[in-house]
Amino acid sequence: MKAAQPSDDPAPQAPLDRPAMMRAVAQQRYGLSSVLATIEVDVPLPGARDVLVQVGAASVHLGDYFVMTGKPYVLRLVFGLRRPRHGIPGRDLAGVVAAVGKEVTAVRPGDEVFGWSTAGTLAEYVCVPADHVVPVPAGTSVVEAAAVPTSGLTALQAMRDIAKVRPGQTVLITGASGGVGSFAVQIAKALGAEVTGVCSSRNVDLVRSLGADHVVDYTRTDFTRVDNGYDVILDNVESQPLAAVRRALTPAGTLIPNSGRGGRWLGPLGRIVRARVLSGFTRQRLKPFASVEKPKDLLTLADLLLTGQVTPVIDRTYPLHEAADALRYVGVGHTRGKVVVTI
Numbered sequence: 001m002k003a004a005q006p007s008d009d010p011a012p013q014a015p016l017d018r019p020a021m022m023r024a025v026a027q028q029r030y031g032l033s034s035v036l037a038t039i040e041v042d043v044p045l046p047g048a049r050d051v052l053v054q055v056g057a058a059s060v061h062l063g064d065y066f067v068m069t070g071k072p073y074v075l076r077l078v079f080g081l082r083r084p085r086h087g088i089p090g091r092d093l094a095g096v097v098a099a100v101g102k103e104v105t106a107v108r109p110g111d112e113v114f115g116w117s118t119a120g121t122l123a124e125y126v127c128v129p130a131d132h133v134v135p136v137p138a139g140t141s142v143v144e145a146a147a148v149p150t151s152g153l154t155a156l157q158a159m160r161d162i163a164k165v166r167p168g169q170t171v172l173i174t175g176a177s178g179g180v181g182s183f184a185v186q187i188a189k190a191l192g193a194e195v196t197g198v199c200s201s202r203n204v205d206l207v208r209s210l211g212a213d214h215v216v217d218y219t220r221t222d223f224t225r226v227d228n229g230y231d232v233i234l235d236n237v238e239s240q241p242l243a244a245v246r247r248a249l250t251p252a253g254t255l256i257p258n259s260g261r262g263g264r265w266l267g268p269l270g271r272i273v274r275a276r277v278l279s280g281f282t283r284q285r286l287k288p289f290a291s292v293e294k295p296k297d298l299l300t301l302a303d304l305l306l307t308g309q310v311t312p313v314i315d316r317t318y319p320l321h322e323a324a325d326a327l328r329y330v331g332v333g334h335t336r337g338k339v340v341v342t343i
Contacts, residue, residue: 022124023320060089116293242274326340
């Protein structure tokens with residue numbers, strides 16, 4: 001498999017001390033983790049507005065697993081009907097800038113950066129637009145930084161932009177020990193909310209250590225049967241019907257359904273449609289959303305990391321040649337924080 005070449009003439013700002021070939025994890029068809037193989041491909045060359053990053057770590061999440069398997073099938077309308085358009089999985093990365101294009105001024109070779117790529121990150125080198133990465137904050141490791149982009153942006157935008165969390169509000173987060181949930185607990189606390197996290201027995205101490213004021217063990221307590229409703233619920237698990245979750249809201253509260261699972265054909269689309277329809281008949285705000293990768297929000301997350309208001313939770317790390325195991329583990333569910341592949 002050849003790496004895609006940029007359409008504009010590559011013009012790195014400095015000579016590159018890099019090999020012509022690199023290792024990458026790739027797939028030629030949809031399926032379980034057995035479709036992944038470690039191969040040799042050309043090292044990509046940066047275009048005028050690109051940076052070439054030598055990847056130190058790349059996190060994987062449930063969305064990567066869905067794209068690998070091609071299920072729910074609706075994903076194939078975006079990622080390729082018969083096979084994935086981009087053969088290298090992964091979106092999140094952190095590493096060192098190896099070279100920059102002639103129009104890039106924000107970062108320089110040698111800078112540590114983190115961010116996202118649409119061309120796949122489970123590789124030794126990745127070319128990305130310069131505005132898709134920002135500097136790794138002091139005190140944050142490359143592994144921690146790689147864990148942040150997708151899950152951190154989802155949690156930030158859900159809490160700050162969709163729910164508009166304010167000091168003194170009550171916020172409940174299901175899946176509080178997971179990738180998005182562990183960030184959401186910390187961000188909601190940073191916004192001044194009183195936070196309740198829902199998780200399994202083994203994760204109670206973890207969620208409490210993230211700053212949750214209250215922790216509900218779902219194996220013992222049904223969070224939907226409460227005396228006082230919550231102003232905001234971020235539902236990362238969606239194990240309960242919408243009607244049941246709404247019982248736990250205040251009369252004008254906000255519910256954000258956020259789970260990629262669901263049926264094999266449409267995934268969560270049925271639940272999203274029901275939520276949007278119901279929202280027109282109630283004072284409660286039912287707000288399913290898709291996060292948007294914004295450089296300014298990545299900078300906000302970098303500030304939260306720098307000030308210690310957010311610390312990524314790393315469940316497991318895997319070397320690149322065990323990336324299939326990493327995705328298999330993510331696909332099972334119940335991860336504690338993030339799973340990271342080191343390069």
